[in-house]
Amino acid sequence: EMLILSCSSKLRLLEGTLRRGLPDTLLVYGTVMTINPGNPAAQEVLVDSWPEFKVVFTQPCREVALADSDLYTNTHTVYYRDLDACCALLASAGAVNWGQTFRILGNLCPKASGRGSQQLNIYVLSGSTPGSHPTMTAPKLSSLDVSHADLLNGTWSFGEKEKNRKYLATLIRHFPSVCLLDSDGHPVSWITSYPFGAMGPGYTLPQHRRRGYMVMLNNLLAKRLHALGYPSYGYMAIENYPMQSLLSNCWPRPRAWHQTDLCPIL
Numbered sequence: 001e002m003l004i005l006s007c008s009s010k011l012r013l014l015e016g017t018l019r020r021g022l023p024d025t026l027l028v029y030g031t032v033m034t035i036n037p038g039n040p041a042a043q044e045v046l047v048d049s050w051p052e053f054k055v056v057f058t059q060p061c062r063e064v065a066l067a068d069s070d071l072y073t074n075t076h077t078v079y080y081r082d083l084d085a086c087c088a089l090l091a092s093a094g095a096v097n098w099g100q101t102f103r104i105l106g107n108l109c110p111k112a113s114g115r116g117s118q119q120l121n122i123y124v125l126s127g128s129t130p131g132s133h134p135t136m137t138a139p140k141l142s143s144l145d146v147s148h149a150d151l152l153n154g155t156w157s158f159g160e161k162e163k164n165r166k167y168l169a170t171l172i173r174h175f176p177s178v179c180l181l182d183s184d185g186h187p188v189s190w191i192t193s194y195p196f197g198a199m200g201p202g203y204t205l206p207q208h209r210r211r212g213y214m215v216m217l218n219n220l221l222a223k224r225l226h227a228l229g230y231p232s233y234g235y236m237a238i239e240n241y242p243m244q245s246l247l248s249n250c251w252p253r254p255r256a257w258h259q260t261d262l263c264p265i266l
Helices: 008-020 026-035 083-091 146-155 161-174 213-227 241-250
Strands: 003-005 043-047 055-060 075-080 102-106 118-124 140-142 178-181 187-193 199-204 233-237 254-262
Touching: 003 008, 008 026, 008 043, 026 043, 026 055, 026 075, 026 102, 055 083, 075 083, 146 161, 146 187, 146 199, 161 187, 178 213, 187 213, 199 213, 199 233
Parallel strands: 075 102
Antiparallel strands: 003 043, 043 055, 055 075, 102 254, 118 233, 118 254, 140 178, 178 187, 187 199
16 A cells, blocks of 8 residues: 655654654655755655554655656655565555666665665764864855756766766755855865755865865755754765765764665566
């Protein structure tokens, strides 16, 4: 059985329930928080039952997920309390477009899909407010602009470049970001945030590294997200050791989730 939650009052109730379940509900909670103020990424929320539920599943609306091979736009998040209920919801008609390449983020057990999973590190900031950033002389602080999408696309190593550009432009347009601009107004270091509330992707141009820019920007963005009511956390691949080291120095409480990438079987 599958229910789509579209009523704003129900979504607010769900948000409160998920907040009480943090940090286990982190990814789904972050997505639901972006839906309530206007749903800029056009996400929908599915549950197995209401008001008592065992599974919460989020995914892009069908009118947004038009490209069958766009792994990043076709991102789903899941939180479940019962594995069988999760499997049943995923198998429900209309729950998942199995003809697409997509990824599922959350506490999804690999057994639910019958496929292997990739472990990811998610660094969760504990405490009431993020720490302060170092004081330094730095380029001008600003936010990313959609005109910067080509620069981000050229430095992001995932997916297909044209689809990436559209995805990154969506992140810049609708979600908080911070960057440092040089004297010509070009970004030299930046970080944005995902539709599920996590910080990233981030990058510093090689000639501007080892100056503490990324530490500063991570803390600034964490403060901005925290002020908006989001939990502050970073999302990265398990093999991204430099960013893991940076965040572990800032935020000493890592947690591991799983990502499962599913592709059409031809």
